[in-house]
Amino acid sequence: MMNGRRVSSLGASALKYWAIGVITAKSSLAYITDTVLRQVFLVVIIFTFSQLWSVTYRVTGQSTIAGFSVTQMLWYLVLTEAITLGQVRAAAAMDDDVKSGQIAYTLSRPYNFILYHYATYIGETLVRIPANIILGGAVASLTVGLIRFSIASVLVGTLSVVLGTTLHFVVSAGIGLLAFWFEETQSFYLLYSRVALLLGGVMLPLEIMPAPVQRVAAVLPTRYMIYEPARIFTGHVQASGAAPLLLRQVAWIAVFSIVLNLVYREGVKHASVQGG
Amino acid sequence: MKTVVIENLRKDFRVKTRQPGARAAVGSLFHPSYSTVHAVSGISFEVEEGEALAFIGPNGAGKSTTIKMLTGILYPTSGVATVLGRVPWEERENLAYEIGSVFGQKSLLWYHLPPSDTFALLQRIYEIPGAQFEARRKRLVDVFEIGDLMSTPVRKLSLGQRMRCEIAASLLHSPKVIFLDEPTIGLDVVAKQRIRDLIHLLNTEERVTMLLTSHDLGDVEKLCKRVVVINHGQVVYDGGLRSLQQQYIRSKIIDLRLAELAGGFSCPGATILKSKDYGVKLEVDTTEHAVGRVLSHILAHYTVVDVNIQDPPLEDIVAKMYTRR
Numbered sequence: 001m002m003n004g005r006r007v008s009s010l011g012a013s014a015l016k017y018w019a020i021g022v023i024t025a026k027s028s029l030a031y032i033t034d035t036v037l038r039q040v041f042l043v044v045i046i047f048t049f050s051q052l053w054s055v056t057y058r059v060t061g062q063s064t065i066a067g068f069s070v071t072q073m074l075w076y077l078v079l080t081e082a083i084t085l086g087q088v089r090a091a092a093a094m095d096d097d098v099k100s101g102q103i104a105y106t107l108s109r110p111y112n113f114i115l116y117h118y119a120t121y122i123g124e125t126l127v128r129i130p131a132n133i134i135l136g137g138a139v140a141s142l143t144v145g146l147i148r149f150s151i152a153s154v155l156v157g158t159l160s161v162v163l164g165t166t167l168h169f170v171v172s173a174g175i176g177l178l179a180f181w182f183e184e185t186q187s188f189y190l191l192y193s194r195v196a197l198l199l200g201g202v203m204l205p206l207e208i209m210p211a212p213v214q215r216v217a218a219v220l221p222t223r224y225m226i227y228e229p230a231r232i233f234t235g236h237v238q239a240s241g242a243a244p245l246l247l248r249q250v251a252w253i254a255v256f257s258i259v260l261n262l263v264y265r266e267g268v269k270h271a272s273v274q275g276g
Numbered sequence: 277m278k279t280v281v282i283e284n285l286r287k288d289f290r291v292k293t294r295q296p297g298a299r300a301a302v303g304s305l306f307h308p309s310y311s312t313v314h315a316v317s318g319i320s321f322e323v324e325e326g327e328a329l330a331f332i333g334p335n336g337a338g339k340s341t342t343i344k345m346l347t348g349i350l351y352p353t354s355g356v357a358t359v360l361g362r363v364p365w366e367e368r369e370n371l372a373y374e375i376g377s378v379f380g381q382k383s384l385l386w387y388h389l390p391p392s393d394t395f396a397l398l399q400r401i402y403e404i405p406g407a408q409f410e411a412r413r414k415r416l417v418d419v420f421e422i423g424d425l426m427s428t429p430v431r432k433l434s435l436g437q438r439m440r441c442e443i444a445a446s447l448l449h450s451p452k453v454i455f456l457d458e459p460t461i462g463l464d465v466v467a468k469q470r471i472r473d474l475i476h477l478l479n480t481e482e483r484v485t486m487l488l489t490s491h492d493l494g495d496v497e498k499l500c501k502r503v504v505v506i507n508h509g510q511v512v513y514d515g516g517l518r519s520l521q522q523q524y525i526r527s528k529i530i531d532l533r534l535a536e537l538a539g540g541f542s543c544p545g546a547t548i549l550k551s552k553d554y555g556v557k558l559e560v561d562t563t564e565h566a567v568g569r570v571l572s573h574i575l576a577h578y579t580v581v582d583v584n585i586q587d588p589p590l591e592d593i594v595a596k597m598y599t600r601r
Binding site: 008012015016018019020023026027030031102103104105107108109110111112183269 | 375394403
């Protein structure tokens with residue numbers, strides 16, 4: 001009987017997770033109408049923002065606020081909201097997997113549990129975010145007009161969105177896996193998501209925040225999830241000078257991936273998947 | 277050759293306990309109390325290569341916990357187990373390439389997509405070379421007669437059709453051992469029969485070692501010659517299905533057809549289970565009364581048109597085993 005350790009080639013492993021991502025995206029496309037309809041909320045938010053910011057710019061008589069024109073401001077918010085609402089709830093998925101015992105079925109297949117979840121997360125998220133951008137962008141175009149993107153900013157910005165979305169995954173997946181120890185992880189996630197919302201520049205560009213808040217936000221990884229990628233699209237970070245930003249995103253992903261793996265390894269040993 | 281070896285396997289869970297009431301809830305935050313649940317209490321058995329073993333027991337007996345340890349999902353508290361020579365919890369991912377699992381209540385197939393998409397995904401997951409995958413897929417599609425279902429979204433398949441696709445999908449990577457957990461749950465009689473025939477065919481033709489857990493003893497009777505019964509985390513029976521019946525049968529069922537109406541029928545030493553028109557169904561406790569004596573009494577007092585003596589159904593035998601501590 002052969003008992004050697006099976007070593008999958010990097011190509012075969014990559015193909016495996018690629019296939020998982022593709023099938024998730026395909027499955028999301030099967031109910032794309034539902035996905036889009038669920039984002040009606042986004043239309044309401046963007047329309048409300050367009051009215052608020054148009055009035056703000058008109059009343060103050062300024063053409064730019066904190067370096068943003070009204071068009072840039074609204075498109076910035078389209079991007080941040082589209083990304084936020086497009087991200088699949090990785091923490092909830094992990095938490096549910098552990099608590100429902102579904103983890104038992106996932107673990108019985110030859111793939112890495114975290115990479116499997118990442119592939120499904122990114123597969124669905126990358127269907128939802130573009131759909132949201134199209135929807136939110138349509139509202140922004142009708143209310144404040146189009147913004148001009150360079151091809152380079154779209155390419156680099158997209159890469160940065162993928163990295164930011166990945167960073168969000170590694171943090172929130174780690175929170176979800178706390179379900180190995182805690183009966184309820186929702187409160188941890190709520191805390192994290194509120195910090196990300198305020199200090200991650202989702203509601204407002206960080207430039208508008210008071211100086212002390214900006215100082216705190218500057219050292220947190222949350223700014224690299226949505227704020228910085230959105231600024232590449234609005235032209236506040238030049239695509240040609242985005243390399244340090246991308247590297248910092250990669251570094252944060254590396255740090256939180258190590259933490260996530262530690263949480264997972266200890267958690268699996270701690271798992272008490274009873275019944276069936 | 278032994279495919280599965282389990283020696284003194286034990287799994288305890290620490291479960292948080294809490295008294296009712298707000299005060300107790302606050303108290304448990306500072307002084308949590310725990311109790312230990314002995315899910316599996318030192319079980320041992322072996323499964324030969326190509327054998328079909330039924331692993332049965334009531335809910336909460338420790339079946340699923342054992343299966344989860346054998347697939348490497350759970351670490352045991354103590355004891356030893358190997359599957360195909362590997363220690364499952366140390367080599368889970370490697371072992372996953374060689375084992376398969378079918379869970380009647382959990383779908384492997386992607387709900388919104390046709391089975392062909394899941395099959396293609398499984399090719400990547402199990403890293404099956406192209407030509408080998410095509411040949412295997414063709415064989416399974418033919419055997420399971422699912423050719424016309426492969427392009428239909430799973431949500432539009434009947435449960436029976438879905439289960440045929442599920443089992444075929446779980447066999448794509450040619451596993452040497454397969455864990456079948458309630459594979460016929462929820463199916464109608466015809467679909468059940470078909471699934472059992474297909475599983476039996478694979479067991480005999482491909483010599484796949486099978487561990488079946490099922491509450492449907494029809495599955496057990498059709499598919500397995502050997503049964504391991506687990507209750508309260510301990511093996512209470514390990515042996516042939518026939519000897520289980522012989523060892524645990526404590527009664528006989530007598531079906532009578534009388535020449536007269538069965539209304540006033542009575543017979544010492546027998547319990548009337550059912551009586552209608554000319555028919556009577558009796559149970560005789562063979563530890564207290566000889567069947568022959570009971571029959572002699574009946575023949576002496578009634579005109580019997582037809583008689584049939586049988587063992588009680590397997591369900592009843594096992595139910596009695598389950599209720600013993």
